[in-house]
Amino acid sequence: MPDDFEQMWRDLAPVGRSASSGGYNRSPWDSAEVELRDWFVEACAVRGLTVETDGVGNQVAWWEGADPQAPGVLTGSHLDSVLEGGAYDGPLGVLSALAALDVLRARGVEPARPIGIGVFVEEEGSRFGRACLGSRLATGATTWDAARELRDRDGVFLPDAIDSAGLDPARGLMDLGRVGTFVELHVEQGRDLVDRGVAVGLASEIWPHGRWRFDFAGQANHAGTTRMEDRRDPMLTYAMTVLAANKQARLATQRATFGRIAVEPNGTNAVPSLVTAWLDARASSDDALATLVGEIERQAADRAGRDGTTLAVTAESVSGSVAFDADLAARLAGVGDWPVIATQAGHDAGILSGAGIPTAMVFVRNPTGVSHSPEEHAETADCLAGVEALADVLAELTADPA
Template sequence: MGFEEMWSALLPVGRDPDGGGYHRFAWTPPELECRAWFLDEARRRDLDVERDRNGNLFAWWRPDGAAGRAVLTGSHLDSVPGGGAFDGPLGVVSALAAIDLMRERGVRVDRPVGVAVFAEEEGARFGVACLGSRLLTGAIDPSRARALRDGDGRTFADVLAAHDLDPDAIGRDDDLLGRVGCFVELHVEQGRALDEPVGAASAIVPHGRWRFDFTGEGNHAGTTRLADRRDPMLPFARMVLAAREAAERHDAVATVGKVDVTPGGVNAIPSSVAAWLDARGPSDDAVRRTVADVHEAARAAAASHGVAVELSEESYTEVVGFDTSLRDRLVAALGGVPVLPTGAGHDAGILSARLPTAMLFVRNPTGVSHAPAEHAETPDCLAGVEALAAVLTDLARG
């Protein structure tokens, strides 16, 4: 089964029939169906299948004579709410198709080649992006991860246990990491910076997520005078505007894309508002100053309305410069391709703290990502498969 057939099989899973976006949250039925699809495809190719103790999936191609530390590729299968089709799955489908090409061409490899599917990359269910790779590399404390809750109040520990994983066993896995020599992730480009079918990544800019909790006093919308209100929606509104203003001052980007209002009644003044800020920028200083400015504006507005506000950092990743020698080797193997930075986080960025990593991008003509309009043309996707096969061939022979 080639790229196009695999892509067609995966495309309907978790798709909203009305809006066209995808809802594949970690360990929910659509994402579990994607996982089952991956395992079936791996077994159809006689790849050795492995699920690690953090819920990540791996499929290994180990031809006779292949030994040493593996070349790993792959991506993720979960999505943001209403996400696009390509973010994550393109890297997984392309990895399997690249191995098919290598086999069809009789490529002999000296090292094993693996395909990874990392769990909860988007953080859409438990709030921490790249959770599977963070656990694998030790970038998040297991006790914190176990206590993470989804929107229904279920803990990450409970969800793992429900899927035959031991919550007490999660965490850094030096044995598995020790079997991997490098990681190359193929991904759809998430902007309009790439004007050729395939490019390579230079770096991931600093980025993080912060939670603002505004606590006021719930009350009746019709009988409570304006002067008597402690309405948390007002400082929340100021915080949203402050995010845009601070981002402009510091040449960053800031987004408030998720909010939880309690109790959420049309005729009730909220008692609390939780809001999540995503901030990214060209430097650590730019991001930190942006968040500090937003926090200061939120505190001032909260105080003027008799509301309390608390800020907590849920995740943060400093600038990730991909391994230069590995990147240069990829570019050389492809005869020279554009090299560009990205403002999006990836598992490759988390893994870079423990082993050499690199990324390949496939052109996105719409420039849209995390939304239904995210797109890559089929010829460009096939060019991505060819590029990944060439890269894996080069790396697995060394």
């Protein structure tokens, strides 16, 4: 008898967790994340399922059902985390998929078509800067020729990171040809379900979002002897841009964040020569996002002119608006009494939807809305409600033959 949801959760809790901060560092292709994916292989084996791991680390295990040739229903999520992240973002979807399969079997359900449980690699983009890298590669949204040039913060090339995890991209990528429908369960990363007083909801859309690198260049100089009026200090331009981004996002009820920065030479007694910072921006439409980023860039460039610095902006990844499949949503609306809400977070579900696969998402209530943080949380009762909801969804979607 496989471990139940709560036991699986306890088993994974220590993996990649910082004892001091309580935060998770499950960086793709590093030891904690490799351990999690090995655990996934075991968890599937206990359930009589065989995991296929592709050349970059995406994984899928199929319960074949009555007709292995019929279009399958894939569910699952990811196991990597952001730096100092929480326990739920990703793993909740994978564990719930396994637990939902157990629920179906306990109910005596024999699916008419295959159910797959999948794990996508480097969903967060925390190491190589490209969110949903595994699903982007599997769908062809990103090519291997482009991805192979990516480097992490330590200068390690993506192929070397993958090789260090015992994988070989030459072995090919996950075959999505069997996937007729994708359903991803995920902890909610806002408070819509809290406000509505329910444990489970469905996703309507993902806001368009992206990452832009801002390089502010000035002139290194002595912090003590250089008169303030003689400086070309890019930290000033950066600081004003942070405040401008926040103000623009607030005014438009959108999102703009500078959470990552690298400074050269980063010495206490030197005016910096270069400040590189990454803008994460999200808005309710593609046009609104372009306007938001354009306005932040315009204000930054104006200030650079006054500071004697220069600005270069590079779009590192931009994901357009995703509206999840309307027919699928209508069908699921009959399964449970679930509200339908938008999310500002990117997900592998967005990538698969973009590749033309009918896709849905199930959200589980997060009492504080906090995410990408050690404080990210969901109550066990809500997690178990999520498992039941996912089982109901899978039963509905696999009840009929093709």
